[in-house]
Amino acid sequence: DGGITQSPKYLFRKEGQNVTLSCEQNLNHDAMYWYRQDPGQGLRLIYYSQIVNDFQKGDIAEGYSVSREKKESFPLTVTSAQKNPTAFYLCASSIAVTANNEKLFFGSGTQLSVL
Amino acid sequence: KQEVTQIPAALSVPEGENLVLNCSFTDSAIYNLQWFRQDPGKGLTSLLLIQSSQREQTSGRLNASLDKSSGRSTLYIAASQPGDSATYLCAVCDSNYQLIWGAGTKLIIKP
Numbered sequence A: 001d002g003g004i005t006q007s008p009k010y011l012f013r014k015e016g017q018n019v020t021l022s023c024e025q026n027l028n029h030d031a032m033y034w035y036r037q038d039p040g041q042g043l044r045l046i047y048y049s050q051i052v053n054d055f056q057k058g059d060i061a062e063g064y065s066v067s068r069e070k071k072e073s074f075p076l077t078v079t080s081a082q083k084n085p086t087a088f089y090l091c092a093s094s095i096a097v098t099a100n101n102e103k104l105f106f107g108s109g110t111q112l113s114v115l
Numbered sequence B: 001k002q003e004v005t006q007i008p009a010a011l012s013v014p015e016g017e018n019l020v021l022n023c024s025f026t027d028s029a030i031y032n033l034q035w036f037r038q039d040p041g042k043g044l045t046s047l048l049l050i051q052s053s054q055r056e057q058t059s060g061r062l063n064a065s066l067d068k069s070s071g072r073s074t075l076y077i078a079a080s081q082p083g084d085s086a087t088y089l090c091a092v093c094d095s096n097y098q099l100i101w102g103a104g105t106k107l108i109i110k111p
Helices: none
Strands: A004-007 A010-013 A019-025 A031-037 A044-051 A054-057 A064-066 A076-078 A087-094 A110-114 B010-014 B019-025 B030-038 B044-051 B056-059 B062-067 B072-077 B086-094 B099-101 B105-110
Touching (some): A004 A087, A019 A031, A044 A064, B010 B019, B019 B030, B030 B062, B030 B072
Parallel strands (some): B010 B105
Antiparallel strands (some): A004 A019, A019 A076, A031 A087, A044 A054, A087 A110, B019 B072, B062 B072
C-alpha cells in the first residue's frame, strides 16, 4: 500500500532532551511537510522540503530541525530549545509544493508529550 | 494576511439530516481550497479540492462550494451517518503556495 508512515505514535520527552520523529513515504512525492496541531487551532507549518537535500522554514521553525537525505524520508527533530513541544505532529507529502491542483497526503501523526 | 475561520467549532445533529459546514477566508487571492476529515488521534484525509476557477466539487454524499468574491466555502453532507462523525478542516492555498488552515468543526452525528 502506498502512503505515509509516521513513528512512533506516542513519544515522551524529558526536559533538555532532543527527540526525533520519523516520517517515511512511498508515494514518490517530491514535497514533504511537517505540521504542528494544537487543540482549537489550525495546523501550523514547521518545515517543508521541495526536493532532496533542500528544506525551508515554515511559520514556527524555531526549536525544530529537519533533514532530507532521501526522497522517502523527512525526519523532524524537536530540540531542547523548543520550550513548549507538547502537540500532535503531522507529516504530509504532495507531488510538488507548487502543484496547486494536487492534494496533500497525511501520516497518522505523532503525539509528543513532555514528562 | 490570510486568515481562515470555521464556525461553528462543534456541531451535533441527528442521523439522516443534511448539514452544511462553513469556511471563510479573508483574502480572495487563492489557488484552491481543500476540505479534510480528521478522526480522533489520526491524520487528515483529503475529501475535496476546489480550484479557484471552480464553483463546486462533488464526491458521493459530499458537495463543496466556493465563492471567492465573498470569501466563503461550504461543505454539504447529505443524509448524515454516524460514520461521518469527525473533525472537518478547510485550508486555502494562498498566492505563495502556502496552506492556511482553519481550526476545524467537530461534527457529531447522533444515531
